[in-house]
Amino acid sequence: MKRYLTLLVTLFFVGYSYAQQDLVQYVNTLQGSHNTSDFSHGRCSPLVGLPQGANFWSPNGFSIINKTVRGAGGGGFSLTPLVSRADLQEGNFSSGFDPDQVVGSPHYFKVATENGVTTEMTTTERCGYFKFTFPRSKEAFLLYGGGGKTDICINPEKQRITGFVTNQSWHSQARYKTYFIMQFNQPFVAYGTTQNQSKVILDQKQMDSGNGVGAYLKFKNGASVEVVTSISKISAEQAQVTLDREVGSKRFNEIKEQSYTVWNDLLNKILVEGGTEEQRKTFYSCMFRANLRPGKEYEVDKEGNPHYFYGGKIYDGKYHSNPILWDAYRSLFALQNIINTEGEKEYVQSLMKTKELSGWWPSGHVMIGNHAISVLADAWAKGIRTFDPETALKYYYHEITHSVLDSINNSAYNIDHERGYGRMGFENYFSQGYIPYPQNTNRVMETTSKTIEYNYDDFCAYKLAQMTGNKYYEDLFAKHIFNYKNVFDPSDDFFKGRDVEGNFDIDFNPYEWGGAFVEGNGWQWRFAVQQDAQGMMDLMGGEKEFIENLDELFSVRSDSVLHGGYGYWIHEINEAVAGGQGQYAQGNEPCFHNIYLYNHAGQPWKGQKLLRESLTKLYNSGPKGFPGDEDGGAMSSWYVFSAMGFYTVTPGVAQYSLGSPLFNKITITLESGKKFTIVADDNSADNVYIKSATLNGNSYSKNWITHDDIMNGGELHFEMSSKPNKQRGTGDQDKPYSLSKHN
Structure with missing residues (x-):
């Protein structure tokens, strides 16, 4: 009897997965990204995030027109991969790419740049997961940059960066802090803080504070560096709670598949048949854009209770932007x-x-x-x-x-x-x-x-x-x-x-x-x-x-x-x-x-x-x-x-x-x-x-x-x-x- 029940359950799930089509394949998150000040084709960025997600992640300095990109980030910070100390010192942050080789999906973004680095991104509802693969023959640097006044701490023993950025609400004008954690899977060979877009580099300095403050990390040559980031407007402790809940011990590909499933479930709410392949791509690319907002502006504590930050205060409950x-x-x-x-x-x-x-x-x-x-x-x-x-x-x-x-x-x-x-x-x-x-x-x-x-x-x-x-x-x-x-x-x-x-x-x-x-x-x-x-x-x-x-x-x-x-x-x-x-x-x-x-x-x-x-x-x-x-x-x-x-x-x-x-x-x-x-x-x-x-x-x-x-x-x-x-x-x-x- 147990054997028949197992077979029945297996057939049910096989049938279900067969009935649900792979619609993520039709989405191009680069849709609407070719823009100038004189003409808008959407004024869109190739985002990675979940439906109505709390945070979205994207390539930074991304220009489909100039075919350049300078890294990845979201939530007010960026990570820029560099392949030499000279790039760090001289501010050579952007690198060229081939638009035809970019992978832009709702759950996953990938770009290979001319400096030999491959940058990948995936996401949970509130956390970003990044992967930087450096060429074997070159050095491997990551430059962190944030907006506003930044307080930063580099912890080489725990292979992480923590801190907060102080910003001002455009609506209430109240000042608030965005706390962040960045956890790395590789040890730091060298590190230091930076100021004013790396014009000032302070080697081996672990803590710094001020406007324009950032950090650099160096890894072994040819490293494949994975970075998980969590941000919170409530507290540093809440950022850690979110990281533990949404990522924990999961690796990049696990999070990527998890994100894919969420998006494919949503896209299957509207199944279109017929038309041309390009029309299906356009439809599901628009379905992606139509389901990014309103975003979830709340965070979930250890006990599973939602809270949100608004106008300088923390409130109980859910809130959507x-x-x-x-x-x-x-x-x-x-x-x-x-x-x-x-x-x-x-x-x-x-x-x-x-x-x-x-x-x-x-x-x-x-x-x-x-x-x-x-x-x-x-x-x-x-x-x-x-x-x-x-x-x-x-x-x-x-x-x-x-x-x-x-x-x-x-x-x-x-x-x-x-x-x-x-x-x-x-x-x-x-x-x-x-x-x-x-x-x-x-x-x-x-x-x-x-x-x-x-x-x-x-x-x-x-x-x-x-x-x-x-x-x-x-x-x-x-x-x-x-x-x-x-x-x-x-x-x-x-x-x-x-x-x-x-x-x-x-x-x-x-x-x-x-x-x-x-x-x-x-x-x-x-x-x-x-x-x-x-x-x-x-x-x-x-x-x-x-x-x-x-x-x-x-x-x-x-x-x-x-x-x-x-x-x-x-x-x-x-x-x-x-x-x-x-x-x-x-x-x-x-x-x-x-x-x-x-x-x-x-x-x-x-x-x-x-x-x-x-x-x-x-x-x-x-x-x-x-x-x-x-x-x-x-x-x-x-x-x-x-x-x-x-x-x-x-x-x-x-x-x-x-x-x-x-x-x-x-x-x-x-x-x-x-x-x-x-x-x-x-x-x-x-x-x-x-x-x-x-x-x-x-x-x-x-x-x-x-x-x-x-x-x-x-x-x-x-x-x-x-x-x-x-x-x-x-x-x-x-x-x-x-x-x-x-x-």
Whole structure:
């Protein structure tokens, strides 16, 4: 009997491993790493880390353009391999490499440099594991460098370096220490501390302190040096606890395989079939980027209890970091609500803690808007209810009726653009219904963009109040949910700057970037009201006029742009022009939903074609893989959604707008064990149009599906064609949510 049971268990695990595919092989972490100040293909680094990990590790000084790298590190420190004392003394830290020979996977990075050193990295959730293999005929040095004021101790007997770096919080301005441990597997032949990028070398010195302080270690010639590092914002003792728990006696390859398994499990949550190999590489490379944030900012003590550091103090519990919400609210959190429900339950609690501890929600001082409420409303709409909605609404009311100019972080820029905490310009927004933009100015003040985005956030607060039966806040925010109409000029159907007397900008040019708009022009912001497509149609005179204007967005000349108040072509302008889709800018977040608006106007086939064009022409798995800044998972999440054939146009509403699936079959495995499958028969590069559809076997004409449709499991089945079906999806009932229509 025992023999049969053993055989049964063995077959079960063999069957399971066979069913799960190796999807890590498709990920290229170098995607989006080819960037200049004038053009962004993602502005990404080839990171190694676990999904929503606490720390990420990367090659330092890595340039795919110059083909140079200077070492590896993360958490505020770096390790640079050198092959001579002269390199150390003369500051010859960078070395060339062949990009074609780089291995960039989620769990493992490897680069061989021209000085003969091979650098490898793998990771646990909080610890980094590095391996440096030196050429046999050369010396072997490692140079440690950290940021801020460093206190360091070299312990040759224990083959380790310990210490801490003192930094200052960008948010609270509180000083804090990051404690570190670096454990080496090889004895030190020589050692010493360094100062000012090795301009001062103090041989045999074991302890040092100060700005620019580092250390060097020398090993035997040709050594293969393994380094495990652990960092903590709580204490040196906690750094050791983390090292013992996550690494212990495990060696490099064990940690590497462990990390691989974590990533492969996650990637298998969405299994795509069909398409080209390059499309699968692009999809899973984007899946990697879409699952790096929000990171785990907490540490686990000896007893298994979580703690986190914030604003100079240590608190009990879990805490997750905040991505820039201006980007992430549109796509990243909506994707996590599907594939990482348990993680999102923790994250919304972290958003509430951020407000409690700092007095503000994140993002407003970095970009514009009060988008924490969007994340919370979307979570509630989709069944994630681990926060108190009345408290959230109270917090939001405080957020939008107070403001503080951010003069500390990126101060000159933020002062000039009037960015800060809370709601900048709230007095005018509530008294006049918009934020005024003065006449005869070339200044980038972003007032119309702020009005539109503040209005969307008020809509989300209104929806959260409505969903939770809070009549007081529902009525309060109902007064402002159509404020976007106050900056719309019916004379030419554009949103514009408007002065305090109510006059629209007399110098308005829809091709001119900046001014009353953030990172865009009048064309891109013409369709920015994501929650109310019907309301925009009404303003423009109806569905016919709306479609004509939307068609025009994609057909006018791409290169007819003016830099306006920016004073030069910012990189977002260059990326929009290079996209070649009229004035549409797929490379920046405000346009993410624009193509899907054809679903609201009864011509879904136009969106299907444009979406497929964007997916196939603007994205790839290589260093030039994105049409603009990837922005912490926002752009990758848009790609993952759109490649599956649907997208969240209006976070805060439990609904997704349909597009054109890139693959023949997509299977989403949910945390409940249920599966939602999208099948696209006769799908191809030419067959981009939806001919017909069924949902769970029933004929389906709608241009949208609900969150419950996905989470309950089932099948969405498309028949694809090379010719548009202009009868499908044209009825009023087929159109997705619009505030003016479904309020």
